[in-house]
Amino acid sequence: MTISQILNLGKGFLKQKMSNEIFYKSIKEIRQLYQKKEATVLEITNLFLGRIKNLNNELNAFLDIYEQDSKIDSAKADQFYSEGKNTNLTGVIVGLKDLVDVKDKITSAGSEILEKNFAKNNAKITDDFQNERSVIIGKTNLVEFAFGTLGINSNTPTCRNPWDTNRVPGGSSSGSAVAVSAGMCNVAIGTDTGGSVRMPASLCGITGFKPSYGVVSRRGVLDLSWSMDHVGPMAKSAEDCLEVMKSISGFDINDKYSYKSDDNFLKKNMLNRNEIRIGVPKNYFFDDIDLEIKNTILKCADTFSNLGYQVEELEIPFVEEGRKINVGVLLPEALSIHKNYLKHSNKYTKTVINRLLGGLGVSAEEYLGASRKMSKFNFEMTQLMNNYDLLLTPTVPVKTPLIDESESPNTFEANSMGRFTGVFNLTGQPSISVPAGLTNDKLPIGLMLSGKLMDDKKVLDIAVDWQQETNFHLQNPSL
Amino acid sequence: MPKDNTSKEYFYKLLSEKNIKLSKEDFEQSYLSYRNFRKNYRDLLSDDLTDFEPRQRIFKTKNE
Numbered sequence: 072m073t074i075s076q077i078l079n080l081g082k083g084f085l086k087q088k089m090s091n092e093i094f095y096k097s098i099k100e101i102r103q104l105y106q107k108k109e110a111t112v113l114e115i116t117n118l119f120l121g122r123i124k125n126l127n128n129e130l131n132a133f134l135d136i137y138e139q140d141s142k143i144d145s146a147k148a149d150q151f152y153s154e155g156k157n158t159n160l161t162g163v164i165v166g167l168k169d170l171v172d173v174k175d176k177i178t179s180a181g182s183e184i185l186e187k188n189f190a191k192n193n194a195k196i197t198d199d200f201q202n203e204r205s206v207i208i209g210k211t212n213l214v215e216f217a218f219g220t221l222g223i224n225s226n227t228p229t230c231r232n233p234w235d236t237n238r239v240p241g242g243s244s245s246g247s248a249v250a251v252s253a254g255m256c257n258v259a260i261g262t263d264t265g266g267s268v269r270m271p272a273s274l275c276g277i278t279g280f281k282p283s284y285g286v287v288s289r290r291g292v293l294d295l296s297w298s299m300d301h302v303g304p305m306a307k308s309a310e311d312c313l314e315v316m317k318s319i320s321g322f323d324i325n326d327k328y329s330y331k332s333d334d335n336f337l338k339k340n341m342l343n344r345n346e347i348r349i350g351v352p353k354n355y356f357f358d359d360i361d362l363e364i365k366n367t368i369l370k371c372a373d374t375f376s377n378l379g380y381q382v383e384e385l386e387i388p389f390v391e392e393g394r395k396i397n398v399g400v401l402l403p404e405a406l407s408i409h410k411n412y413l414k415h416s417n418k419y420t421k422t423v424i425n426r427l428l429g430g431l432g433v434s435a436e437e438y439l440g441a442s443r444k445m446s447k448f449n450f451e452m453t454q455l456m457n458n459y460d461l462l463l464t465p466t467v468p469v470k471t472p473l474i475d476e477s478e479s480p481n482t483f484e485a486n487s488m489g490r491f492t493g494v495f496n497l498t499g500q501p502s503i504s505v506p507a508g509l510t511n512d513k514l515p516i517g518l519m520l521s522g523k524l525m526d527d528k529k530v531l532d533i534a535v536d537w538q539q540e541t542n543f544h545l546q547n548p549s550l
Numbered sequence: 551m552p553k554d555n556t557s558k559e560y561f562y563k564l565l566s567e568k569n570i571k572l573s574k575e576d577f578e579q580s581y582l583s584y585r586n587f588r589k590n591y592r593d594l595l596s597d598d599l600t601d602f603e604p605r606q607r608i609f610k611t612k613n614e
Contacts, residue, residue: 429586432564439604440599
């Protein structure tokens with residue numbers, strides 16, 4: 072940016088530029104900057120590119136930075152504004168998990184096996200962002216093939232939690248969570264097969280939304296498990312997740328897993344707190360968990376009650392089996408998807424190949440049995456949800472582990488991390504992780520709110536309401 | 551499928567069928583994942599599930 076350009080900027084913008092404030096603006100605030108001509112998209116993009124250059128060497132949130140392409144995208148967005156047009160996400164800075172195809176760019180999935188895998192076409196969501204004139208600034212780091220909970224991948228530079236760089240960011244959408252948390256993009260896209268949007272969102276102190284199964288198209292996004300995969304937004308706030316959902320949701324005839332949903336993300340609904348029933352499960356979700364996390368989440372339940380929501384305790388006897396069924400269906404599907412890659416078994420990271428091979432030898436009868444068990448579980452959950460609008464739980468049961476202690480695929484934390492989130496991949500219910508405070512060690516704690524299947528907008532509306540009454544989501548790491 | 555499909559020998563046979571060669575350390579870690587996963591399956595499949603179609607998520611229930 073030239074000096075004359077800087078001098079021409081509004082005083083407010085200059086002040087924000089000098090601090091970190093500009094990197095944590097909401098989508099609505101960014102849009103206002105453009106509409107009031109206080110900044111151009113190119114200027115904002117350059118600021119984010121500079122931020123990424125400053126921080127990425129340490130945090131390794133991005134695997135690939137699209138410096139030239141993002142400037143071209145910015146120019147298109149500025150042209151759009153100059154013609155008096157704009158859309159919901161025009162000029163918004165976006166990071167895509169490196170499972171999402173961008174035409175002529177590599178989709179590596181964080182794997183050596185796919186290091187030269189150039190995408191022939193855009194993913195459907197990439198098209199959505201480009202049609203909105205958003206700025207895709209790069210591809211974010213991830214666990215190899217999105218198959219892991221802690222966010223560690225020995226193939227890629229180590230992705231670090233911005234709140235404590237000696238600790239894991241959570242996975243598998245590690246880079247997307249770190250990029251948002253560190254203010255390296257406005258929003259990012261993650262995928263969630265057992266919690267991979269919500270777990271890193273929880274550990275990095277941001278908001279991560281897993282929509283209902285099939286509500287966001289997975290066309291052009293590499294599969295891990297066709298029954299459990301979801302694509303979702305990660306942002307500082309639920310309001311920003313909602314803004315992204317307005318643009319990326321909807322039936323896609325070219326995605327065989329896409330569902331037609333009546334839910335309308337554009338519609339403004341009145342939220343009557345006293346008509347919303349929130350269930351707090353007494354069993355499973357509060358068993359064998361870190362005490363600080365437990366107390367924080369129970370305090371959140373009290374806050375919801377004080378805000379006027381109907382909050383009730385309940386027992387969910389069948390839920391204990393949820394994570395087991397999730398893994399029981401996921402692992403044979405992952406092995407099937409990987410059957411052509413397995414001949415390169417020496418090219419996998421140890422963590423992933425060791426977990427993946429755990430699913431060898433599953434018979435058709437067993438897989439069908441697990442798939443029927445999934446249906447039984449989902450039937451029971453549907454009946455339960457007839458009485459509740461939302462379930463309130465912690466996102467993860469354990470504190471954020473150190474990177475040095477997270478190399479084995481079978482650590483207690485690696486095996487425990489997805490215990491709660493995986494339940495809602497099985498059922499396909501919409502589920503969001505929102506910041507709920509910090510531990511004594513100043514590490515983020517996540518609160519998970521999960522709604523009825525295909526009732527995504529209500530979950531987001533309640534999360535937005537929560538964030539209007541609290542300020543946990545406004546806390547940022549010191550960088 | 552043999553009764554004892556959780557043994558190291560059986561797991562080694564499964565790897566051999568797919569021409570997968572692992573270091574000793576990787577074999578031990580993978581076997582640990584395999585054994586945990588088999589236990590998972592044993593716990594899951596004890597019910598009679600014939601009333602349910604596989605992978606169903608949407609149901610009509612009486613309150614709807």
